Amino acid sequence: MRSVITALHVLDAVAERQPIGVSDLARAMDIPKSSVQRALRALESAGWIRSVAPEQGSGWVLTTKAGDLAQHIAGDLGVREAALPVMAELRDRTGEEVHLTIREDQEVVVIERVESTHPVRIHWPAGTRSPCHASANGKAILAHLRPADLAVALPGPLPGFTESTITAPEKLRAELAAVRARGYAVARSELRADIASVAAPILSPSGTPIAALSVFLPMHRLDDDTAPLGELVRANAQRIAAAVATR
Template sequence: MQNVINALRVLEEVAARQPVGVGEVARGLGLPKSTVQRSLKTLHEAGWIRPAGGEVTRWQVTSKALQIARRTELGLRDAAMPVMEELRQRTGETIHLMVPEGDAVVLIERLETDKPLRIVLPLGIRLPLHASANGKAVLAHLGGLLEDLPGYTDTTITDAGALRAELEAVRARGYADNRGEWRSDIAAVAAAVLGPDGPIASLSVSTPASRMPEELRAEYGKLVTQAARTLTDSLG
């Protein structure tokens, strides 16, 4: 079992530092070079890593991890679509499905409103964790806080203490909201989809800022929280 754990740790270290040599990985993980070398050999034989630029002294990950991630994403999309459609019918607004990736959330699916005034975000766009409803919904269930909090609008939370209080409020009510914190013309509410080890995605209701008064914000917040719980349950 320890060999498997070591190999996974080495894979994560290579992904974070690539291209990287055995010595750098060993120092980063605090493991003996011989242990790291065995793990690298195993990962290479299994197709998870390859020599960087043809040099067997430095390694980088292959597309295998990405292929598996895409399959996982497809499963998430399949489970989410009926939940998203019901949420769109109940709100009449655009519904987003995002997944956490590093210091951001990435849009992987959307169902758009039929209303003529809408804000369309492209699939694959990255939104900051601290300045978006989807991001804060995820961040509320992660350990630690971000150190760098850049401002995007006048309402972006850039103070660590204020963000900590905001995330406590998110956990208390079950959903996060965005009051023009990334773009001043966008409002949203979002809730996290949770797995055994933390947030795996988030669902949101997104509208032009002019179309989300306080009473609707609270109503949509309850609906998106229910939808995220339904998706969490369907994923097991």
């Protein structure tokens, strides 16, 4: 635990003083040079920092990974406010429940919802978690992750929940490529036999997925041709992304 805390303090110090060398870091933090070197190696291995050449100032600087994290946090804080009016409009156009989700490790979590106007609906409250590979929201986000982040989101065997769940990694990767190409994901009876959803990612300006927007409905109300609904969800996800980017 102590080494983790030291590494985080070193990361803070690099951010404040970059570019900065090992000796200067050790003096500024008043800790042994060997401890600083171990922390720097760990942070470099994890992709948080990189060394720069003497002509660029020498020492250590942050990588873009820190910026991606900041964008994700900013998006989570601002995305709810930006999304709610768009979600209400999307519900009014479709009559179906609309969800806003974020990814946490191997799952997506509903952080906002707007209820369906139909008398027959499925109760799916805020805070509900779903495996990424078995939901449209999850697949919409997974399709836009960097390879290293995708490996974290899909660390091992994919559990099946229904006969329609994609459990073969190669089949899922092909599905994610298709999702990325068309801009939206579809889940038909993949988590439960009676539910379906169509989702699109909400992307930061750098292309990092910060959330996903989806229409959530009973399976019997999903048309065979999902393209019109998919394009509608995609367009509204882009509206939210544009609003978040200006905040």
